[in-house]
Amino acid sequence: xxxxxTAMSLLRxxxxxxxxxxxxxxxxxxxxxxYGIGGATPVVGSLAEVDSPDALFIGISPxxxxxxxxLSLVISTGIQRGLDxxxxxxxxxxxxxxxxxxxxxxxxxxxxxxxxxxxxxxVCADFRPGCLRxxxxxxxxxxxxxxxxxxxxxxxxxxxADAKFLATGQTGIMIVGNGVPVDCVVSDFVNGxxxxxxxxxxxxxxxxxxxxxxxxxxxxxxxxLGLLHGCAPQGLIFCYEAARPHVKGLPHVPLKALExxxxxxxxxASERYPAEVIGVALNGRxxxxxxxxxxxxxxxxxLGLPVCDVYRDGSEVxxxxxxxxxxxxxx
Numbered sequence: 001x002x003x004x005x006t007a008m009s010l011l012r013x014x015x016x017x018x019x020x021x022x023x024x025x026x027x028x029x030x031x032x033x034x035y036g037i038g039g040a041t042p043v044v045g046s047l048a049e050v051d052s053p054d055a056l057f058i059g060i061s062p063x064x065x066x067x068x069x070x071l072s073l074v075i076s077t078g079i080q081r082g083l084d085x086x087x088x089x090x091x092x093x094x095x096x097x098x099x100x101x102x103x104x105x106x107x108x109x110x111x112x113x114x115x116x117x118x119x120x121x122x123v124c125a126d127f128r129p130g131c132l133r134x135x136x137x138x139x140x141x142x143x144x145x146x147x148x149x150x151x152x153x154x155x156x157x158x159x160x161a162d163a164k165f166l167a168t169g170q171t172g173i174m175i176v177g178n179g180v181p182v183d184c185v186v187s188d189f190v191n192g193x194x195x196x197x198x199x200x201x202x203x204x205x206x207x208x209x210x211x212x213x214x215x216x217x218x219x220x221x222x223x224x225l226g227l228l229h230g231c232a233p234q235g236l237i238f239c240y241e242a243a244r245p246h247v248k249g250l251p252h253v254p255l256k257a258l259e260x261x262x263x264x265x266x267x268x269a270s271e272r273y274p275a276e277v278i279g280v281a282l283n284g285r286x287x288x289x290x291x292x293x294x295x296x297x298x299x300x301x302x303l304g305l306p307v308c309d310v311y312r313d314g315s316e317v318x319x320x321x322x323x324x325x326x327x328x329x330x331x
Contacts, residue, residue, distance in 0.1 A: 004035065004060055005061050006057070006058070006059045006060060006061050006088060006170065006171045006174065007021055007059030008035045009146065009147070009171045009174075010057060010171075010175065011031055011035065011037050011038035012037050012038075012147075013150060013175045014174075014175055015039070015041065018031075018041055019041070019050050019051065019052075019053055020041060020042045020043070020044045020049070021034075021041065021042075021044070021059065022043075022045070022046065022047060022050070022074060023044075023045075024046070026043050027043055027045035028043065029042075029043045030042060046074075046077075047074060047077050047078055053083055054083060054084065055083055055084040055085070056074070056075065056078040056084070056085050056086070057086045057087075057174060058071070058085070058086065058087040058089060061088060061170065061171065066089065066090065067091045072096075075093070075099065076098070076102060078108070079103050079106055079108045079110075080102055080106055081106070082107055082108055083108055084108055084109040084110075085103075085108060086111045086174060087111065087112055088113040088169075088171060088173070088174060088181075089114070089170075090114060090184060092112040092114075092115050093110040093111075093112050094110050094112055094115070113170045114183070114184035115181075115184070116181055116184060116185060118185045118186070118189045118192065118196075120189060120192040120193070121189060122191035122192040122194075122229070122230055123192070124272075125198075125199060127199070127202050128202040128203070130205065131198075131203075131204065131205065131206075131207060132206045132207070132234060132235070132322070132326050132329065133198065133207050133209065133231055133232060133233045134149075134152070134206060134207065134209065134234070134235045134236075134237060134325075135211060135233035135237070135269075136149050136208075136236075136237045136281070137215070137224070137228070137236050137238055137239065137261075137265045138213070138214050138238070138239045138240065139214060139238070139239065139240035139241065139244070139255060139256075139258070139261055140214050140240075140241065140244060140247055140255060141212075141213055141214065141217065141220060141248045141249075142248055143239045143240055143241045143244070143283050144239050144241070144281060144283040144310070145210060145211035145239045145281075146167075146169060146171060146210050146211075147310060147311075148237060148281040148315075148318070149165055149208040149209070149210050149237070150165055150172075150175070151310040151315040152208055152237070152310075152315045152318050152319065153208050154315065155316060155318070156208075156319055159319060161205060161206055161323065162204050162205040162206065164204040164207055165208045165210065166179060166180075166201060166208065166209045166210060166231075167179025167210055168181070168182045168194065168197075168209065168210040168211070168212055168227060169181065169182070172210050179197065179210075180193045180194060180196075180197045182212055182223050182226065182227060183213075183220070187222060190223060190230060191226045191229050191230040192230065193230065194209070194227055194230025195230045195232075197209075197230075197231075198232075205326075206322065206326065211224070211227060211239070212224060212227060214261075215228075215261070215264050215265060216261070216264070217247060218253060219249075225268060228265070228268055228269045228272065229268075229269075229271070232269075232272045232273035232275075233269055233273070233275050234273065234275055234276075234325065235275065235276065235278045235321075235325045236265050236269060236275055236277045237278065237279050237280070237318060237321075238258075238262060238265065238277050238279070238303075238305075239281040239283065240258060240261070240280070240283065241284075241285070242284050242286065242287050242291075242292070242295050243286045244286070258299065258302065258303060259302065259303065262277045265277060276325075277303075278305070278306075278321040278322065278324075278325050279306045279307070279317065279318045279321040279322075280299060280305050280306070280307040281307075281308065281309070281310055282295060282296060282299065282307055283309070283311075284311070289312060292309055292312060295307075296308065296309070306318070
């Protein structure tokens with residue numbers, strides 16, 4: 001389940017389009033029982049048990065993005081049935097000769113979400129003054145940056161604000177249908193791809209740019225910095241997981257103090273455009289509701305910032321912070 005972020009997010013944000021989850025190890029359950037989301041959506045053992053599907057989404061995001069061998073058989077079955085296959089893995093469907101031959105016969109579309117042709121460097125563009133750019137940054141990978149921004153979009157839109165979520169990872173792109181898969185863009189062009197994404201959407205009043213990785217992560221910091229300088233945010237939402245013991249996947253690498261992350265993100269972002277951290281999104285999945293209340297109070301006092309858990313509390317605290325920043329900048 002730790003690698004099922006894509007499946008869980010699709011159930012949360014595109015649940016009305018999800019017929020079933022294929023997982024032989026847990027068949028017979030509902031996704032609500034397995035993931036805590038999705039209601040009565042069934043978990044089945046094979047594609048044959050799904051009634052009238054039109055597409056197969058690869059719902060895992062394993063380290064390195066390699067395709068597990070058993071998954072290839074499911075994909076092949078889906079192609080033979082004429083389903084479109086949507087994959088966010090680094091191992092591309094269109095580079096598999098067998099899949100391509102089967103798709104040609106069945107008419108299936110092979111959609112590799114991460115495959116891209118971004119080849120422009122950034123030009124330090126002047127973005128439209130009335131477009132407020134808010135960017136999620138994190139303590140580590142998989143701390144809730146995408147979910148925070150999607151929930152923030154919902155909250156702002158409820159307040160009648162013209163807010164738009166910009167996806168920068170495979171799951172976000174699957175949810176909204178477009179974006180830039182920054183972790184699969186050639187390094188020289190990450191800033192430029194993100195800059196272009198902002199330019200294409202700057203007609204909106206508020207842009208909510210999904211974050212990736214962490215500025216101190218030994219493996220993924222380059223993508224994080226490229227995003228910071230590509231989207232030139234005025235406001236940063238810092239996302240972290242309470243009680244996380246170390247960097248994800250690297251138990252010998254300790255996480256840094258929360259104050260240090262705030263300092264680094266503000267300084268590095270401001271080298272491109274003046275920025276400030278305006279709020280904190282707590283991921284409290286490993287602590288109780290009572291512990292989360294204490295955690296929010298302590299972190300709020302420590303950083304002098306509003307703190308909320310968008311799962312438990314909703315996004316109102318962060319919505320207020322974004323609108324307050326917008327008012328200050330406009331004034």
